[in-house]
Amino acid sequence: MDCRPIALAVAVTALLAATPLSAARPDARILDAATAARPAQLALLEKVVNIDSGTGDAAGAAKVMAVLIPELKAIGATIETVSAEAPGLGDNVVARLTGKGKGRILIIGHVDTVFPAGTVAERPFRTDGARAYGPGVSDEKGGVVQAVTALRLLHDLRETNYASIVLLIETSEETGSPGTRKLIDTLVRQADVELNVEPGDAPDAVTVWRKGSATIRLTVHGRAAHAGVAPQDGRNAAAELIHQIGTLDRFPRSGEGLTANLTTLRAGDRVNVIPDLATADINVRVRTADQFDGILSAFQAAAQQTIVPDTKVDVSTTPSFPPLPNNQATDRLAAQAQAIYADLGLALTTAGNGGASESALAAAAGTPALDGLGPVGGGFHSVREYLELSSVTPRLYLFAKLLIQLGANPPAK
Missing domain, CATH: 3.40.630.10 (Zn peptidases)
Incomplete structure (x- = not known):
């Protein structure tokens, strides 16, 4: 000591x-x-x-x-x-x-x-x-x-x-x-x-x-395929997830008001397979409870506008503290x-x-x-x-x- x-x-x-x-x-x-x-x-x-x-x-x-x-x-x-x-x-x-x-x-x-x-x-x-x-x-x-x-x-x-x-x-x-x-x-x-x-x-x-805190999870469902033989048969969940994460650009990363930051990112488990599942967690901090509703709505709206055909995006939330x-x-x-x-x-x-x-x-x-x-x-x-x-x-x-x-x-x- x-x-x-x-x-x-x-x-x-x-x-x-x-x-x-x-x-x-x-x-x-x-x-x-x-x-x-x-x-x-x-x-x-x-x-x-x-x-x-x-x-x-x-x-x-x-x-x-x-x-x-x-x-x-x-x-x-x-x-x-x-x-x-x-x-x-x-x-x-x-x-x-x-x-x-x-x-x-x-x-x-x-x-x-x-x-x-x-x-x-x-x-x-x-x-x-x-x-x-x-x-x-x-x-x-x-x-x-x-x-x-x-x-x-x-x-x-x-x-x-x-x-x-x-x-x-x-x-x-x-x-x-x-x-x-x-x-x-x-x-x-x-x-x-x-x-x-x-x-x-x-x-x-x-x-x-x-601030209060909550997590928004984005889960993208795609379709797996051989990345070399038939990648066109796949529906890349990771690529769609990257598109969805772009919604973050609308919100501040730091400061005394609302902030939203990407914290975890997961996709794929083999280098030669088009990933059929990808997830991201967005940590949200708010000064007032109603601020969370606005950011959640933005991600829910983005989930309806996919750029990778035949992919589906689920948006879920986990609250922490008010x-x-x-x-x-x-x-x-x-x-x-x-x-x-x-x-x-x-x-x-x-x-x-x-x-x-x-x-x-x-x-x-x-x-x-x-x-x-x-x-x-x-x-x-x-x-x-x-x-x-x-x-x-x-x-x-x-x-x-x-x-x-x-x-x-x-x-x-």
């Missing part, structure tokens, strides 16, 4: 101690506890990052849970293991703490990643003094570990002025939470507020809006978080992005939600994924203090 992050935490604490007396001051108990927790927090993060747990890797998910569950049991949490609601997915974990206050807080995090088995062997957890790296280090194992550490911090400080804190650790968020939709719907309706530990955006933001729109409840929570961060002499900004999450489901159910509360990171879903080590202690302080405040005074639903 690189010892430089510990030195960095000491430096951060010293800087905060030098804040002018006229400025707001942090809660010393919580800051000291957050600073002291840093080595164990990073050690726990290293353990879970170094376990492959891509969505659908049920065994990998179980190994991660086997690391986290004892941490939660040690602070008195009751643990419920909940089977996934769709086949081939890992079990989910619901940890519950009961206090003496009135706020019912739901924390949601996920331990599934987009990386296949074997990724850890290729690039395990490492740090370079400024950042930590590894599969899922920010998205979202860093946030889950922060949540577990914050609950331990509250336990050690004997902070129990909340009615309940429920931590849902799920295993299928990266594919739209098909293994937890019913469970999430139940939990968000039982809560006064939902806090999501997705990573914070650089340079230091919480997430107040998110949008998390800008709303007053989230804005109020963000302002509360900003005030806590200001006590550290730090500025917390607000932002939004195209990465969908469970907070949209909470908001849709009428439960105030705030997202992007994990450590700051970037490079998500790529070999460049990283976590900013300088954000670990301030974000832990923020999260723990927010739990304490919301436990005592939950927002009105």
Whole structure:
């Protein structure tokens, strides 16, 4: 383990101690506890990052849970293991703490990643003094570990002025939470507020809006034939699919509004056969639900205009998450978080992005939600994924203090 992050935490604490007396001051108990927790927090993060747990890797998910569950049991949490609601997915974990206050807080995090088995062997957890790296280090194992550490911090400080804190650790968020939709719907309706530990955006933001997501699948049916002897007898599904994908040219690939991007493409399995089947997946992100209807209609209309004779195009959809729109409840929570961060002499900004999450489901159910509360990171879903080590202690302080405040005074639903 690189010892430089510990030195960095000491430096951060010293800087905060030098804040002018006229400025707001942090809660010393919580800051000291957050600073002291840093080595164990990073050690726990290293353990879970170094376990492959891509969505659908049920065994990998179980190994991660086997690391986290004892941490939660040690602070008195009751643990419920909940089977996934769709086949081939890992079990989910619901940890519950009961206090003496009135706020019912739901924390949601996920331990599934987009990386296949074997990724850890290729690039395990490492740090370079400024950042930590590894599969899922920010998205979202860093946030889950922060949540577990914050609950331990509250336990050690004997902070129990909340009615309940429920931590849902799920295993299928990266594919739209098909293994937890019913469970999430139940939990968000039982809560006064939902806090999501997705990573914070650089340079230091919480997430107040998110795009909704869905996938449009194009499936072209053609006719196979020998590619050398009688190609004229075939009906090339791949060629027609290329034509259909051209519909994408009508829509933006990036930006804060609607975007549509080609993500998977499959056709043929032999080099000497005209392919009779070809598929493509179009990942669509929208700011408002009605935007999806427009892009779906465009692909459905294109499917009626084939250029390869006797081919047929089917258009199907798989929804993921609805949008998390800008709303007053989230804005109020963000302002509360900003005030806590200001006590550290730090500025917390607000932002939004195209990465969908469970907070949209909470908001849709009428439960105030705030997202992007994990450590700051970037490079998500790529070999460049990283976590900013300088954000670990301030974000832990923020999260723990927010739990304490919301436990005592939950927002009105």
